[in-house]
Amino acid sequence: xxxxxxxxxxxxxxxxxxxxxxxxxxxxxxxxxxxxxxxxxxxxxxxxxxxxxxxxxxxxxxxxxxxxxxxxxxxxxxxxxxxxxxxxxxxxxxxxxxxxxxxxxxxxxxxxxxxxxxxxxxxxxxxxxxxxxxxxxxxxxxxxxxxxxxxxxxxxxxxxxxxxxxxxxxxxxxxxxxxxxxxxxxxxxxxxxxxxxxxxxxxxxxxxxxxxxxxxxxxxxxxxxxxxxxxxxxx
Amino acid sequence: xxxxxxxxxxxxxxxxxxxxxxxxxxxxxxxxxxxxxxxxxxxxxxxxxxxxxxxxxxxxxxxxxxxxxxxxxxxxxxxxxxxxxxxxxxxxxxxxxxxxxxxxxxxxxxxxxxxxxxxxxxxxxxxxxxxxxxxxxxxxxxxxxxxxxxxxxxxxxxxxxxxxxxxxxxxxxxxxxxxxxxxxxxxxxxxxxxxxxxxxxxxxxxxxxxxxxxxxxxxxxxxxxxxxxxxxxxxxxxxxxxxxxxxxxxxxxxxxxxxxxxxxxxxxxxxxxxxxxxxxxxxxxxxxxxxxxxxxxxxxxxxxxxxxxxxxxxxxxxxxxxxxxxxxxxxxxxxxxxxxxxxxxxxxxxxxxxxxxxxxxxxxxxxxxxxxxxxxxxxxxxxxxxxxxxxxxxxxxxxxxxxxxxxxxxxxxxxxxxxxxxxxxxxxxxxxxxxxxxxxxxxxxxxxxxxxxxxxxxxxxxxxxxxxxxxxxxxxxxxxxxxxxxxxx
Numbered sequence: 001x002x003x004x005x006x007x008x009x010x011x012x013x014x015x016x017x018x019x020x021x022x023x024x025x026x027x028x029x030x031x032x033x034x035x036x037x038x039x040x041x042x043x044x045x046x047x048x049x050x051x052x053x054x055x056x057x058x059x060x061x062x063x064x065x066x067x068x069x070x071x072x073x074x075x076x077x078x079x080x081x082x083x084x085x086x087x088x089x090x091x092x093x094x095x096x097x098x099x100x101x102x103x104x105x106x107x108x109x110x111x112x113x114x115x116x117x118x119x120x121x122x123x124x125x126x127x128x129x130x131x132x133x134x135x136x137x138x139x140x141x142x143x144x145x146x147x148x149x150x151x152x153x154x155x156x157x158x159x160x161x162x163x164x165x166x167x168x169x170x171x172x173x174x175x176x177x178x179x180x181x182x183x184x185x186x187x188x189x190x191x192x193x194x195x196x197x198x199x200x201x202x203x204x205x206x207x208x209x210x211x212x213x214x215x216x217x218x219x220x221x222x223x224x225x226x227x228x229x230x231x232x233x234x235x
Numbered sequence: 236x237x238x239x240x241x242x243x244x245x246x247x248x249x250x251x252x253x254x255x256x257x258x259x260x261x262x263x264x265x266x267x268x269x270x271x272x273x274x275x276x277x278x279x280x281x282x283x284x285x286x287x288x289x290x291x292x293x294x295x296x297x298x299x300x301x302x303x304x305x306x307x308x309x310x311x312x313x314x315x316x317x318x319x320x321x322x323x324x325x326x327x328x329x330x331x332x333x334x335x336x337x338x339x340x341x342x343x344x345x346x347x348x349x350x351x352x353x354x355x356x357x358x359x360x361x362x363x364x365x366x367x368x369x370x371x372x373x374x375x376x377x378x379x380x381x382x383x384x385x386x387x388x389x390x391x392x393x394x395x396x397x398x399x400x401x402x403x404x405x406x407x408x409x410x411x412x413x414x415x416x417x418x419x420x421x422x423x424x425x426x427x428x429x430x431x432x433x434x435x436x437x438x439x440x441x442x443x444x445x446x447x448x449x450x451x452x453x454x455x456x457x458x459x460x461x462x463x464x465x466x467x468x469x470x471x472x473x474x475x476x477x478x479x480x481x482x483x484x485x486x487x488x489x490x491x492x493x494x495x496x497x498x499x500x501x502x503x504x505x506x507x508x509x510x511x512x513x514x515x516x517x518x519x520x521x522x523x524x525x526x527x528x529x530x531x532x533x534x535x536x537x538x539x540x541x542x543x544x545x546x547x548x549x550x551x552x553x554x555x556x557x558x559x560x561x562x563x564x565x566x567x568x569x570x571x572x573x574x575x576x577x578x579x580x581x582x583x584x585x586x587x588x589x590x591x592x593x594x595x596x597x598x599x600x601x602x603x604x605x606x607x608x609x610x611x612x613x614x615x616x617x618x619x620x621x622x623x624x625x626x627x628x629x630x631x632x633x634x635x636x637x638x639x640x641x642x643x644x645x646x647x648x649x650x651x652x653x654x655x656x657x658x659x660x661x662x663x664x665x666x667x668x669x670x671x672x673x674x675x676x677x678x679x680x681x682x683x684x685x686x687x688x689x690x691x692x693x694x695x696x697x698x699x700x701x702x703x704x705x706x707x708x709x710x711x712x713x714x715x716x717x718x719x720x721x722x723x724x
Binding site: 057077078082084085086092096097099100101109110112113115116168172 | 237246559560
């Protein structure tokens with residue numbers, strides 16, 4: 001199986017005044033293309049920290065992360081921002097939707113950001129951006145929300161918001177989608193529906209997922225599950 | 236619409252949750268707007284005063300006044316005038332006997348006032364100032380029928396006609412046809428024995444017209460008589476003590492004054508000519524007006540600065556309220572530059588809306604204050620405001636318009652049109668005459684002159700100040716770390 005991400009001896013420490021808190025103590029992990037990898041572990045063990053570092057939202061204290069042989073730990077702030085926009089999709093526990101924008105606008109947002117970086121003259125409401133909106137509509141349709149396009153987050157249920165977040169994560173056709181407790185804030189029935197969507201996307205689009213979770217149902221369904229114990233990965 | 240504009244405009248217009256911030260945005264816009272409107276209006280008034288005074292000064296005064304240093308009379312003035320008019324840039328010149336005379340009112344045995352008397356040739360004077368234009372009555376100093384009538388009525392010799400400033404005439408209680416007794420000379424009689432006595436030379440004039448220039452300094456102090464009569468009264472036949480000169484361009488007065496003096500050719504010993512320009516005469520007034528304008532601009536710029544601080548605090552609050560959103564946008568790949576631009580655009584829109592609204596209000600008020608047309612009664616204005624409040628209350632509590640967007644736009648339009656109409660009813664030109672200020676301000680109506688260059692300048696200044704106010708909050712927003720922003724509670 002093709003390797004997408006290689007994590008090499010990753011360390012992360014936090015400093016509180018004079019004391020040092022070592023959270024990750026030499027994480028080594030490979031993530032393969034098209035797999036759903038579940039990372040499990042006790043609360044406070046550093047699962048989210050690891051996910052944030054993989055997602056370029058935070059920098060490691062030591063070690064390397066290779067995306068198809070590109071060491072992203074060497075990237076500048078600007079390069080990381082570009083990389084995040086291009087290659088990574090996020091799904092968070094609390095969905096992190098933008099409340100002033102409709103479901104459709106939330107989904108299309110990352111593509112608008114991508115365009116603004118490339119200095120494109122395509123604007124958010126021009127006919128040229130219709131393609132983006134069509135893509136976003138298709139994505140929302142694929143997660144079962146074709147009738148909720150113009151609803152604001154406050155008008156959606158928890159499960160619907162999480163499905164919008166999944167559609168948003170897929171908008172820029174990322175290399176990997178990182179999900180942090182995607183079912184942590186919704187009931188079991190809704191969780192099943194959200195997980196069905198994730199697995200469906202994985203099958204249809206061969207989309208790679210890394211899911212940090214406590215939810216045993218995810219680990220049961222995931223192709224591969226690893227445990228984070230005492231700052232290290234145990235397969 | 237670019238991404239940053241898309242997000243910024245949505246943050247500005249959205250009223251979800253952060254209605255408090257929306258209200259502050261409106262207050263910020265109003266603050267900037269009022270600052271801009273006030274400065275436009277105040278400067279329009281000051282410019283109007285300056286422009287009005289200039290126009291009136293130029294209509295009533297010569298651009299250059301030529302006289303001798305000791306104010307004495309000089310001869311061959313017609314030759315001098317001929318030579319002066321040959322100077323390039325000179326339009327005309329006129330001879331004047333300028334003096335002061337005491338007023339001796341009938342029934343009173345003492346001098347009641349002293350006034351300035353200008354002995355003029357109306358024909359020549361009209362080429363230099365707009366004398367006849369401001370006179371109601373006659374300027375026929377020698378042959379007005381009123382002179383003969385007065386002679387017959389009073390049984391006294393009348394020296395000629397006099398045109399009085401209308402305020403002066405009113406102060407002295409004189410109207411056309413009345414006789415004014417002036418003290419021409421007051422000399423010590425050195426021939427008398429014992430205690431010194433005074434030799435008083437009177438002259439009677441008939442009021443044949445009144446002069447209304449709207450400049451109190453002329454209307455309340457000066458009387459015009461015939462040049463020949465003045466020369467005769469002072470025993471200076473063929474002589475004058477002032478030559479008034481009009482130029483093609485009043486602003487050239489300083490440049491041409493020396494040429495005019497040289498052209499006059501004062502050759503006699505002890506004749507030291509001097510010239511005064513109209514700008515010199517009124518230099519303190521114009522300097523005071525200029526200083527007032529500078530002070531106004533500084534004060535108003537400070538008002539706009541205060542409003543800009545309001546924008547900054549609005550944006551800082553927005554940044555705090557939007558911290559999680561900033562984290563989300565950064566997660567989606569928005570750069571620090573994107574975030575900076577979003578908040579700078581938001582602040583700039585507030586500044587721009589305030590500036591434009593202020594300009595519209597300021598220019599609208601200028602128009603209302605300078606347009607003399609019949610307005611609806613004040614009660615119609617009050618009625619409009621009452622109707623607006625009633626509409627607002629009814630629409631707030633009754634679901635007459637179900638679509639909130641239509642309701643919002645409709646109400647906004649209703650308020651804008653209503654307030655404009657109410658202002659049209661309330662704001663009328665201000666009569667300084669009725670308020671009793673016309674003597675102080677030298678004009679009858681509050682003058683308004685919009686300086687378009689200044690309007691553009693203040694728009695730009697206001698926008699730049701508001702733009703600067705956005706820098707810190709935008710920088711603060713862009714400096715948020717994505718993870719910290721996402722975890723912000």
